[in-house]
Amino acid sequence: MKRTKSIIISLFAATMILNACNNDESGKKEAEEKTVGALVITGDTVTEQGGCVLASRFSPGDKIVFRNNVLDGITSEQVADAKVQVHLSTGEKLDMTYGKHGDDNFWVVAYPVTEDTPTGTLGYTVTAEYNDQKGEFKPFNVAPSLLTIVSDEVAQVPKEEPVSAEADLSTVETNQHVEIIGKNFDFHGPNGEKTFYVKASEEVTLSLKSEEGMHGVNVEGLNVNLDKDGSVKFTPEKSGEFNIVCSVFCGAGHGDMTAKLVVVQ
Structure with a gap:
């Protein structure tokens, strides 16, 4: 009887130790999952003409330069080893490279606009992957943020607008x-x-x-x-x-x- 009781106690203790180990492993997994956050992507597009100027309208002969930052969702630090791609609505994928541009480090890729590039809106998204982290960037769905390909003829129209009629320009005070x-x-x-x-x-x-x-x-x-x-x-x-x-x-x-x-x- 004493031997049977001793065996039961031993089995109970082993079960408690096993459960504790399992709970410990489960806790570790939960902790690991909580430390994995989504990547945060920010960015813009610029034109090479006249220097890196923010732009959303491009014509043949120009290049669309995509610039993006990829940040760790937990630490907010730049992730320099991520896989970053631009996905165009044409079905093309562009691999971005990380490096120093001006005073900052970020991800860049240039897309040349040619005579064969269809005119109109060019949709795009940017994705990033690093270990178990992923992120996606989409431009705002408003006209100034949407990429637009225009023809040479449209691009050459002067951006000058008619002189405002709100003020008498013959007497208005100027300041250089x-x-x-x-x-x-x-x-x-x-x-x-x-x-x-x-x-x-x-x-x-x-x-x-x-x-x-x-x-x-x-x-x-x-x-x-x-x-x-x-x-x-x-x-x-x-x-x-x-x-x-x-x-x-x-x-x-x-x-x-x-x-x-x-x-x-």
């Missing part, structure tokens, strides 16, 4: 020093103005100061670009209205960051 302040998500001058008047054929100094967020400036149609805070000088030769847009993707309100430069005789 244009100060732009960038905030999420707005461009304005020191006094809140969003339209800047300058004289044609005279040098203009345009400056940018970002008080909130990271921004850049592109004056469409004049080849005037700033990819960070600073200043640039240029001389506009013709009158007209020119859109000022943010050239650095800065978030969901990126497309709202606009102002106008009006060049008068």
